[in-house]
Amino acid sequence: MLRGIESDLLEYIIENGLRTGDRLPPLEELSAELQISIGKLREQLEVARALGFVEVKPRTGIRVSPFSFLPAVRFSLLYALAQDRKLFDAFSDLRNHVEFAFFREAVALLTDEDLDHLQSLVERAFAKLEDHPPRIPHDEHRELHLTIYRRLDNPFVKGLLEAYWDAYEAEGLSVFSDYDYLHEVWTYHERIVNAIVGGDVNEAYALLVQHTKLLQKRPQARTTRGRVNGDAATMDERTLALQQVVPS
Amino acid sequence: MLRGIESDLLEYIIENGLRTGDRLPPLEELSAELQISIGKLREQLEVARALGFVEVKPRTGIRVSPFSFLPAVRFSLLYALAQDRKLFDAFSDLRNHVEFAFFREAVALLTDEDLDHLQSLVERAFAKLEDHPPRIPHDEHRELHLTIYRRLDNPFVKGLLEAYWDAYEAEGLSVFSDYDYLHEVWTYHERIVNAIVGGDVNEAYALLVQHTKLLQKRPQARTTRGRVNGDAATMDERTLALQQVVPS
DNA sequence: TCATCTAAATCATCAGATTAATTCTATTCT
């Protein structure tokens, strides 16, 4: 049990069969019971908290959280990216392969409500793009992708896909896209959703793959530090407008 | 920089551009410089240590480790499995898809030495299986798979694949396999390696997929607590022998 | 019923002291 992990705190949770929502004893009690100081206990607690295993608040105490792969992946990923931004492409590559690999299975599980939701996301995205001034439909982008995989009963796949978007945001890519690119992406999204709704999974898959290639050759309008380096004079009006707003 | 992660310690590493092997100041100094107590610093240090970002020893101090995705994945995965063993199948499914998705690319990068190594692993595995008493070639199994993906320049893919084997061992599966199954698996391995060496990647890929299906319908000779529940009377001699030795 | 205040529980943080582990260094022995 828990071989390879040294944590009296987590061991306590496992050995006592604590489940999501269950409360742990106060640190002082735990300290007495586990025979280790509060200081050491807090070191382990911080790890458990960073990885999303427990939620800890004053007065409320320590509660077991539902398992999610996301915090661990995100923590490691964001640290890696802070050291070397080139690793974003590596993770991106993994994410793309995972999306491809689970696409058919995921689509097969979508409910009617999910399909409606996908369509409304496409609508909202185009509304933002065609607004004056145009806005970047970043939240819609994230949610569209994650919605497709929502019904997969695999926390590890989900965690990876979710972490991608956190990394995407950390990289600042969302802010630095040009208008034509975004429009083309969303045209693909629209066609993917239509294919899914129409029951043509093969077509949807093919479009997904194509749309990913689009991202790979996206305009590299940024320096290594995430600042825009495009010459403003060469940008079209709508792209310029996009760069002046925070994505919403 | 490091948005979404709250850790003065990691921030220090990033902001000061510390690289693999670099040393951090002693905790007392850090405490003074970062204006936080040693106790709090140690909480963050424990997280960084658990995720493999730093190595910390008395007298030597704190050193930055090369980045690896493995510790974060393993930690989260092992905790998850300790709570619910069924999650092994979920991670296994992810791992299989990732192996499939990166197989061709990985094989294309293998060197001649790698191919030699693969062949020697197959030889060693059969030698163990045909020994008296037979031994489980678990290390060879792990290394064969990881060797195939060794040249991939993607720490995230590598971390996932490595973590699988830690989980595999934690599940105790390695100890509870029957002889015929193992022999069949290694026959596949042999054919996969031969196909790779022969340059027939498509054949190798097809065999890989087949061999994975073999694992999915493996004999479930264990209870929920990892103990053998097979009736000894129904086992053949060689399988019985396997169960009495620790894999080596 | 609602809002506000009060008190208790619990985590959060800190400072200091002691202990243990590791590495370096100097000494001693062969």
Next chain:
DNA sequence: AGAATAGAATTAATCTGATGATTTAGATGA
């Protein structure tokens, strides 16, 4: 000179006790 050993210095590891901050629950009053 070289190897083994003993000791010293550095640093993390752990514990203790004290104080502060936050959240919740309950009491109080309009």
